[in-house]
Amino acid sequence: MGLSTRDEVLAVPRLLRAGGLQAPALPGVIPAERDLADAAAQEGIFATTVGKVIAWGRYSSLWPATFGLACCAIEMMAASNARFDLARFGAEVFRASPRQSDLMIVAGRVSQKMGPVLRQIYDQMPDPKWVISMGACASCGGIFNNYAIIQGVDKVVPVDVYIPGCPPRPEGLLDAVIKLQKKIAATPVNGIRE
């Protein structure tokens, strides 16, 4: 192969940035790479890029920071038990320390007073990090359209996936985790965010 893997990884974002390529249709796969992979597959070689491996590592071991604020947290706990088994997505390790987690599931209403705390926890998480806003209250205030509740946690931290529902069922959270995994897989490794 003419290209070293390192070159490829670096070339992808550069091309994307220059507008030379459309965003890939399949997550993590770009046309030029696909041709190479096809050619290699014929010779029995499995080729991949460092970027894809890193992304795979990232989305397969999402460690959520415990941020259960209200009733949604019960469903979040349910999602991690045997029936729904969040571990199948590598996301079962709820960490009590933000330093060890890369996903924040905001489950419940965020009061004005909790806002700065939430932001601080988010800031303490190491990059790369993602946020799921779980349920109506976290996403937009829900039924608590009043002075005390932040009308959407995205006023405090950037949110990657919103889950509607009051509360969403565990399947809803699993669906969000799957969607987040797709998003991580589609995100260039050097961290250009949508």
Added chain:
Amino acid sequence: MFREMVGGLRITLREMMTKPITIQYPEEQRPVPPRHRGRHILHRYDNGLEKCIGCELCAGACPVGCIYVQAAENDPQHPVSPGERYAVRYEINLMRCIYCGYCAEACPTEAITLGPRLDLADYKRERLVATKDDLLEAWPGFHPMAQGVAEGRGAPAPQTSPLGAGSSHQGPAGSAPGLRPPIPGSRGSGGGAAPI
């Protein structure tokens, strides 16, 4: 001590033999209970006319104010719904919605029900405002505005529509349940399959 250990591990050993209860979510889905309240569906009559009459009672009943309805007057030649009134805009902020089902409760024509759909997560909050096109039940081959009711499959004709002029008052506004037109594809149909 050994006896205690075996006694304690007996449960573990027994459970090792049983089938795991884990549901492989995206591939395998738990059947949704018939009265589950997921994403909303706007229904049609058999002839394709919309059941929604734009009365805004759902919006009035909504405890979070996530429903917006703008009503308009039906063109008698090309009605969108039976009767005088229809919803020209119908929007639900799915994110604000708490899926309480009061809208379905308040609806006089059973036009809105809460369906079985669970997988509503999205990346952008703008996309979580469902418009009428998103919510409306698909009805293949029929576009009421374009074709008119004459081609519809035998249902309330516009002139004798339940809420319009004439004598048929057994219509959607009627409160006697036996007199309502049959409700096709109502809630619960198809278990976990999403009809939209």
Added chain:
Amino acid sequence: MADASTVAELVNISVDGRPVEVPPGTLVWDACEKAGIFVPVYCAHKKLEPVAVCRMCLVEVEGLPKLQPACATRVAPGMVVRTQTEQVRKFRDGNLEFLLLNHPLDCPVCDRGGECDLQDFTQRYGPGRARSSITEKVHFDKAVKLSDKIMLDQERCILCWRCVRYYEEITGEREIVLQERGVHTVVDSFERQPLQSQFQGNLPEICPVGALTHRQYRFRARPWDLRRTASVCSHCSYGCNIFVDAREEQIARYASNDNPEVDDSWLCDQGRYGFPELNRPERVINPEARVGGLRQAVSYQDAVARAAGALLRVRGDHGGTSVGVLGSPRMTNEEAFVLQWLAREVIATPHVDHRYEPLEGISPEQFRLGIAELEGCDAVVVIGDRPERLSPVLTLRLYKVANKLGRQILRVPETFSAAQVVKQLPAAGRIGIVAAQADRAAAMGLRAKAGSAGREAAVLTITEAVNSRGCQDLGLLPNVGPGYRSLEHSGLFGRQLLEAAVAGQIKALLVVGDGADFEAEGLFHEALAKVDVAVVVTAWQGVASRAATVLLPGRTIAEKAGTVTNTEGRVQRVRTAVEPKFTFPSDLRILGDLAAGLGSDLGVQALAAPVFELLAAAVPAYRGCQAGLRAHWEPGS
């Protein structure tokens, strides 16, 4: 109602054990209201004579064998009324069951749903369940277009007669009648001729159910969607009190807000249905300025600074008199006052006007008579048809004066012989003269003639636009200052000002308000093209906004707070009913900021209330009037 002589002999009655004192002749219904007890009623209406057809207000009166209709029974000394007994409850329940027998289950599609008396009373007093089948209802015509304004639904009618009586008693036009008999009785126009009245919009308002509805408001909104703001109708200078009902910052409808001194709860159709004018999307929404020949959006502060700089430059180069200032009769009093102050004191130009055609020889004496005072006149002379064309609601007041009070109304053509008219007037008593402002000279002549013939006469002049009177009172005219003070140097009237601009004597124009009086004039276009500087503060895109060198977004009258003065001099509040699509300061604030840019501070915050205090200090007649009182002009001032 009681006058001074009968106040002494009040009648004592008791309603549900509560003692009430009312004048003799009062209806039991009014006495109950005074006692704070609500009696449901459909047919009775405060402004209509009682008929007692709906039987909803039946109450028990001690000593009488049967229930009595509260809306038609007059009080007697020592009367004991009970409204909450078992018998009354049973009658209300039965009555509602009868009313609902043939009433369609239309509530979800009915425009009245949510503010319907039938819904409300059924909820409160009704049977709760029907005993008859809904398939056996008697059916009538639905969605009948009675006119381009009114929709009739005969099924929903509960035959309260209010619409029929309204046409008989209030307008005298008799366009709606009850037809057929018994269970087949319906309201309809005769042979379904379209309604012609100018006052149809009142029908849906007096209808207790959804039988008569506005076609304009049809399916537009639900009562719970609407935000209601008490304000003043902006159609004419009559100053009818209204409620502005808005949905999502768009006006959805106007509803009447009874003020017996002005509108007597009736609105004309031009006013009621005229608000779409204010909902138009052709708005100015951004401050813009011409920068190097090209117009572009600029910040608000930049626009004000540029406007002030340009005006200062013109004043420095050519003197203050080279600046012309044009207002609008649709400005609030506060804006009019600040604008004339800005022109006279800050820019130092006498050329300030609010209208196109010159207005000369005006005085407060021409507005002496009040609208409600017409009822105290023994004869009313109406000069021409212009007053009633300008302010249609005046027609209803005149009809009341003639038919309910039996006074003489004398309609004379615009050119008349005062001596002839005086001869036809009653030998003594008060004479009211109603004239459009264009006929003020004739009206004052007639007043003088009547005065010399020994009659006490007063004139009610009808001005044109909503705040024409306020602009005149506050001196937004080149020939009089605030409070009709005479000036040392008169300026140019609107038209002359524009001519001078075309001739090159006026170098800069400051145009504030909607400019509706000017927009249609070709001269306005020419003048704006000719002047070096055109500072425009307007809500609407048009000739002025296109030609402006500096453009600032203004507000419509529905978006402002302040006061306006109606034609009789009543100072009434307009309130912000809808918010504009932009967040720039209000017109009043813009004028204040402009003055600051020109180096002169208003001295108070540019808010309506403190500016009104300034204004009242300059025009003492306005002192304390901002809550709906007539400005009190000293005779001969």
